[in-house]
Amino acid sequence: MMNDPLFHPGWIRFNEQRWGLSAEPLTLAPDKGDAWKLETVLYRNSHGRLVTPPRNPHLPVAFHCASERPASRNRRKRLALTRLADYLQQCEFGGSLSLSSIVDDVRPFEWANMAARPRFTYHLDIATREQAIDPSARKKARKCQRLGYRCEVTEDYDAVAECLAGPEVRKGFDYRLDATELARLAELMGADHFACFLARNAQGEAMGTRVCLYAPGGHALAWSAGMKTEAMKDGVNNLVAEEALNFFDRQGCSVFDFIGANIAPVAEMKEAWGGRLVCHYAISQRGIRQLAREAYVTARTIMRRESK
Template sequence: MLLAPGLVEWNERRWGLSARHVEYLSEGRSAARLRAVLYTDDRGRVRQPRLDPYLALSFESSAPEGGPQRERQWLSAASQLAADLADGRLHGAANLPPGLGDARPFAWRGLTTAVRYTYTGPLPHDVSRAEAAVRKRISKARRTGYTFESHASAEDLQRMLDSTGARQGFSYGLNSADVDALTRLLGPEVFRRHAVRDPLGEVVSAGARLVQAGGVALDWVQGTDPRALNDGAVQLMYAGVLQDLDEVGASTFDFGGANIAAVARAKSSWGLRLTPYVAVSRPSVKQLALQVPALRALALRVRR
């Protein structure tokens, strides 16, 4: 999904980045392919676009999952990507998508690796797997007169994102023109905009997801008016989202990260699988300084 040409074009325009399409082939007769889009800023630094949860990567191999051939292919292809990230002045963290969890090629190039988490699960999702508190909130919202819609206007989406950002002290950096532009580039079946209305018909929650037909649907952005939080608007939103994404052909849902305590608690209540992924970054000056004593000790042992 993150390799979609429309999203790549939008990321370039919205964040002022330049996209470089790269391909790394593994060694051997039966080669695997690692495709990527690496974005660089005006200083030539490799960056992950602001709202993308992961690097735009696709690893393609005919070798069996979990087998030694596939492992060797990954190590060969990923080592070339690691070299590009290390030599390309990687700025900030870059996240590998779930499923590409072997971080050794990046560590071997001197990059720092860390484990982060999201929640993923197959579609359709059985809401009975969610905690009882979630199901009660959904029932409360419906009983009170809240309704879910599989379309949100760009203006309502911006308003809900601004509301959540102001409450939590950050900004999504999106306006209604950005939303309309991405919809034109991807189409409404790929860039899904959802809304929840209160009993008076006012939109009190809105969000957007990126959908790959037959593949992963990513939870992209979501905002809710604080006055609707206790009425189950968020729970009704995700009950509708999970059903809608199944209906448009996605096979898997990914919450796009669960690394903040309060956010992780809410996402865990849906009964999806806790899924690790790898974050890669350049070591800080402090980290490099801490490595010096260990490197000196290793050098002394080698000399003996």
Template structure:
């Protein structure tokens, strides 16, 4: 396989033979796949489905397989990358039929491989999930915020602009870093404070950087006025694609300063200079998180989840129903 050629094709928006109808990003990169294989013990399975003998239209995708050779979505993967390449047409009717027929073929391929009892997240621009629903998949919806570049702080709400000005005035600063221990320490404090785990060690972060490189895995640190690292983040970048927010954390003692605000503005500018079209803030499914991300002035968009119907999906539906009923009762 000619990886360089594949990457070049994946990030062109159009050519004589096809038009790329879905965004390509770092999740389609072989380097990202290599890290997932090394960290999570999965295998990469690339697919391309087309109509009869024609090369286009087609859907290209990358799935990860577990030890049972079933499709899974490893932890810390924002989406399962799927690219839809249509013929050069602007006809809604033709585009609808091309995508529908190819989605059906993709689903048959997925079922032939085998799908684990694992939720898969489709990319934000893959909005027609009816073929999965018709094929007895459980379909859900989640939300995220997309920011387009160039970005101006004036697009943000008053609270964000105020925090940004105070951080600048008080002498906080942001730099890119290749010292993963700075990122790791910020992540660990966030995990302890919020009671969860990224399941990433310092060695894992260093491995990720070794595999993906500093250009693709862009890491940022905010420093306090006295030079202490107080927040850190990692974004996955691919030129001509949308950045994917991957990891973020901050030190508890500086929570009142909201150091991530300055870091995010720096990150947006850095990604734009590196050729990114925007950034996906990845996830807005908790009210507090959604409210914070909305303040940046991006567009809230849905993305869809798919999962084979099973006892797990039935049990989850019952659980959600009971929670909803209890919530309504508590407000009466």
């Protein structure tokens, strides 16, 4: 079983259709035996370059090892990632490749003359969340309920898209999703891997949403979220997150990935849920621009030291 819902065939198909990409499932293994296996899904654009598709938090990676001994597992994982780095070294990138947090050793990529930039998210253990969540997060969800809000799993994709428009207006970005695209993704992935949570106020108006991808028994990803500006003070974001966690607990999911913690206000909001800070990496090739940037940073560091 794959823990990451980004391995789902419907998700892969959505990326191909929505962004005009070609998916390239990749399986690496030793030349002999079955001591380890690494699986991932890469995507190529129309020019044949490897890319991370829009709206993908990472490229999924699964590592299987026949031994649980730390020494054997570490060595075999290094060998597997070295094979992946060798493969990527032969390809042309169309941008950086954001890899799953399963890739926690970036040395093979650096040895292959690639650059690795750390990115962060929070992983919350769903089974033990009651002890982890800050009381303030629960308090805001209770306030929202007292105001008459209710949250449900929905197929009202027009209402979901309407809520997603809230942060687009406030923050000036584009989810690049409308109701039609949401409905198509729901059809491709099915209700056992795709869920929309919608909060309505006492008047029945849609005020907040969270769109999630999940693998029953595996990970749930907080893929997209949107709250109308007038509802933010009511704690609607907390109510929707709480409902999502309860839902995924019933589905047997093990981890809730809050997707992203690289912006200070976002990190502050997400850390209240008690998740573990997790690092994953964006891999890029060392072209002229990357080398120039590294030279600039090195020169500035030397100048600062000499000026002291």
